[in-house]
Each structure stands twice: as C-alpha cells, then as structure tokens.
Amino acid sequence: MTADELCALIFEVAEKTPEIGVLEESRKWGEQSFTPVRRNIGSSVRIQPRGNGDVALMFICHTNLVDEFRTLYPDMLSYEGNRAIVLSGEEANDRAALSHCIGLALTYKLRKRQRTRPT
Template sequence: MTGRARTLIVQAAETVPDLGPLAESIKWGEHSFTPQQPRTGSSVRIQTRDNGDEALMFICHTGLVDTFRDLYGDRLHLEGNRAIVLPYGEPVDEAAVRHCIALALTYHRRKRHRDR
C-alpha cells in the first residue's frame, strides 16, 4: 500500500472533533479504517489497483458517494456508488478528499442527528 490514501485518511480523522482513534484492520483483503467508538462512522477501505491507482472504498448503501458527487463531482474521480479513485501520479484535490473521508468517518453520528 502506498502512503497517499492512508495519509489522507489519517489527516481527515485528525480534523474531526471527538472522533477518537481509528481501528485499522484488513477487510476483504483491503486496509480498512473505522472509528473505534461505536456508531460513529462508516469504514473507509483502501483498494490498491494493478495500474498503481488507489481507490478509497465506501459502503455503497450509505449514499456517501452520491453526497461526494453532489459536493465535488467536478473535482474528484468518483466510481459508481463505491469509490473515490486517486489516480497514480496525478494530483488530486486533497482538501476535497479529506472532507469526503471525514463525512464517512462521521456518517452514523450525523445520521443520528438528522433523524432527531
């Protein structure tokens, strides 16, 4: 795993107040990052591709990638309803990617507040 995707995840987590530490594990053969505090957020996985691209993978039924598309569809490489692709050797809008990661890591917390 290259460091760019992991670095963006760690940086994004550092910007979220009261998030707490992330649990890092392997899920479906991919590095996965989830807030250790229960019912806080959704996982973000890193899928490394044969061409050197990295994809930040999100759970499809959350609708997160649709939200990312609404916010940054013209600035990020989005793939279906599951991923933000970080093309190998190409610049990315890191601030936008970090914001999207932060939205994923706080998904359940934000959803609870909306449902009230």
C-alpha cells in the same frame, strides 16, 4: 496519490476531527480498512490499490456517501459507481475535497443520527 499517502491522510483527518476519535485499522476483503473505535460514529473506509497505479478509496455501497460526494465535488474527484473515489497515481488530486469526503464518511452514522433527531 499512493496508498501510503492516503492512509496518512485518513489518520490526519481523524486527528483533526474530534468527533471521529481514534481509528481502528484492520483488513476487510484484503484491503486496509479504517473505522472509528467509538461505536456508531462513522462508516468504514478502505484503501484498494489498483494494478494500474490508481488507488480507490472504498465505501460501503448501501450508504449514500458517494452520491453525497458527487453532489459536493462533481468535477474535482473521480467516482466508481456508489462504492469508490478513484485516485490517479499520475494526476494531482484535490486534497481538501478528499479530506472532506473522508471526514464525512468517518462521521456518517453520527451525522445520520443528528439529521433524524427531533427538535
């Protein structure tokens, strides 16, 4: 998957998930970064092209997002520490699993509030 294809997938996930709403695109640490415009909805996701043709989908390391993804998709995606899903430019990537992970990241803060809300 290329960086452009990943960018298109991020916008597709946001468009199909009403809770996310419109995304703000910016540059953080020299990487394309995507965050919901509405505050306190989700965590940012960044695209980091690699010199070997791979592309990393980067997440804020102090969240538990990559651990959550690893639990849901232990063998379907490749991970790098607690920061990234690494997509090979040469191999087929599981688009459904990747879309789900992007949606989880872009609704991270909303889901966290819902889990801690008293019933």
